Amino acid sequence: MMKDFTFNVPQDIIFGKGSLKRLPELLEKSGSKKMLLISGPVLKKIGMVEKVEEIVKASGIEVEVFTDVEANPSVATVDKATEAYKKAGATSIVAFGGGSPMDVAKAVGVLAKYGGEIGDYEGAHKVPGPIVPIIAIPTTAGTGSEVTAFSVITDEARNYKLTVFSYELIPSYALLDPELVMTSPASVAAACGVDALIHAWEAYTSRDASPFSDAMAEKAMELIGANLRRFVANRQYEEAAAAMLSGSMFAGIAFAWARLGNIHAMSHPVSAYFHVAHGVANAILLPTIVEYNALADHGRYEKIYNYISKEKDPVIDFVPKMLVDEARDLLRDLGIPQHLADVGVTEDKIELMAADAMKSGNIMANPRQSTIRDIIELYKKAM
Incomplete structure (x- = not known):
């Protein structure tokens, strides 16, 4: 219903x-x-x-x-x-x-x-x-x-x-x-572009999602998924720039009404304690959280995969791990670090960061319920 x-x-x-x-x-x-x-x-x-x-x-x-x-x-x-x-x-x-x-x-x-x-x-x-x-x-x-x-x-x-x-x-x-x-450096285009994708992605899998936010999130993922790599490759590519800017806007509308999830809840403390750029912190956490949330998937992972995959042939036997692998490939293609340790995060702050992450309203919107122990383990895994 x-x-x-x-x-x-x-x-x-x-x-x-x-x-x-x-x-x-x-x-x-x-x-x-x-x-x-x-x-x-x-x-x-x-x-x-x-x-x-x-x-x-x-x-x-x-x-x-x-x-x-x-x-x-x-x-x-x-x-x-x-x-x-x-x-x-x-x-x-x-x-x-x-x-x-x-x-x-x-x-x-x-x-x-x-x-x-x-x-x-x-x-x-x-x-x-x-x-x-x-x-x-x-x-x-x-x-x-x-x-x-x-x-x-x-x-x-x-x-x-x-x-x-x-x-x-x-x-x-x-x-x-x-x-x-179109004047963005490649590193900024990559970090901001992944941030926009994650806005749409988390809004789409959020427990607060609605048909309205879904429509916005799907359009955002369609535009960003098809253009993120080529926009980072060449910011002067006008069609890609327009698609990324409009996709980012649709993603913003989606999460304004559907909230986000554990990625954003956990990335804010990373930025607060270690001054990591917001988009980079989100991107590094993406594969870990996507893998964790797979247990709660009800068919949306396959749709997201189809939006962001480099493979354009229809998938016959989709499994959630394919989306986790695709997220890791995307970060590699864009030159974004893979682990929290790569951007200076240290284990001694994990419990403090987890306590702050639990204060975020986004934890409640995440598709899989999370305790503070879960968040601590997710930080450790992303290290």
């Missing part, structure tokens, strides 16, 4: 080559005459932040810029960006970059409107109402953060990645221009 579900997509999504130039039009729609642009130092260094500034200023809208966003952004960065927003007298935020600037923008959108500290809103549905209007422009394909209801911020005092989950966080507009992802 189909269980109850609800969904809406409460934002305008604009997709198209060269669509960055439509940013002033969206700012006009949001009623803003002064915006804070939140981005990162790399995009500033290569001149992309300046390009956005020029487009906006040419339309007569004032711009202030905050580009001190690091990977796995911290509570301190959120506080600094909130201060910059208030000082500027801004009335909207443009988040430009990967998941990190978007996480910060969402957090600033909450604090600028309702005050306090971001930790006050940790957990689900603590944001009391609409936040500052945000226009999200991804430059990676990617986190899907432009369409999700989550902000993940590192609390360095606790070595903990706190999550704020509220549908109020979904940006008012998502502007997806494939030209912006």
Whole structure:
């Protein structure tokens, strides 16, 4: 029997080559005459932040810029960006970059409107109402953060990645221009691309999945599965760039409504303790968790295999191990490390990481039930 579900997509999504130039039009729609642009130092260094500034200023809208966003952004960065927003007298935020600037923008959108500290809103549905209007422009394909209801911020005092989950966080507009992802280095394209695939994958196997999230997840896996390898091979391949960016967005919508699973629950502590890039941490955990969850499979593993496999002939006798092997092959093809030990993770932190992983709501959505002992064993296996 189909269980109850609800969904809406409460934002305008604009997709198209060269669509960055439509940013002033969206700012006009949001009623803003002064915006804070939140981005990162790399995009500033290569001149992309300046390009956005020029487009906006040419339309007569004032711009202030905050580009001190690091990977796995911290509570301190959120506080600094909130201060910059208030000082500027801004009335909207443009988040430009990967998941990190978007996480910060969402957090600033909450604090600028309702005050306090971001930790006050940790957990689900603590944001009391609409936040500052945000226009999200991804430059990676990617986190899907432009369409999700989550902000993940590192609390360095606790070595903990706190999550704020509220549908109020979904940006008012998502502007997806494939030209912006065509400058990614191969390593970034690989890590972000696998992250997007895992978003769709975990949403698809989630215990909270619905026909709506399934439709989004399946389309995401179709687009990403067929294009991830060739996009990493050549980011200038326009068709692959467009497929990856749209696939990442569909994956984001899928997990905004279906949650994720053990991969994400376990990757956040890896990033918090060892500063491993989020996409890399997810990717390394993928084969171990896929193997663990096989016991709960009810036909979905074969569908995922068909989306991501290099073999295009129909499978006659599928077994779940084929998907585990395919996941390992994918990481090898993309040049992503195979083990947690390869990225500096040490065994002495496993019990602490497992305790933090168990606090994640994603554990409850994972298809196979997990105890803290299970999580400890999975970390050890992924070492």
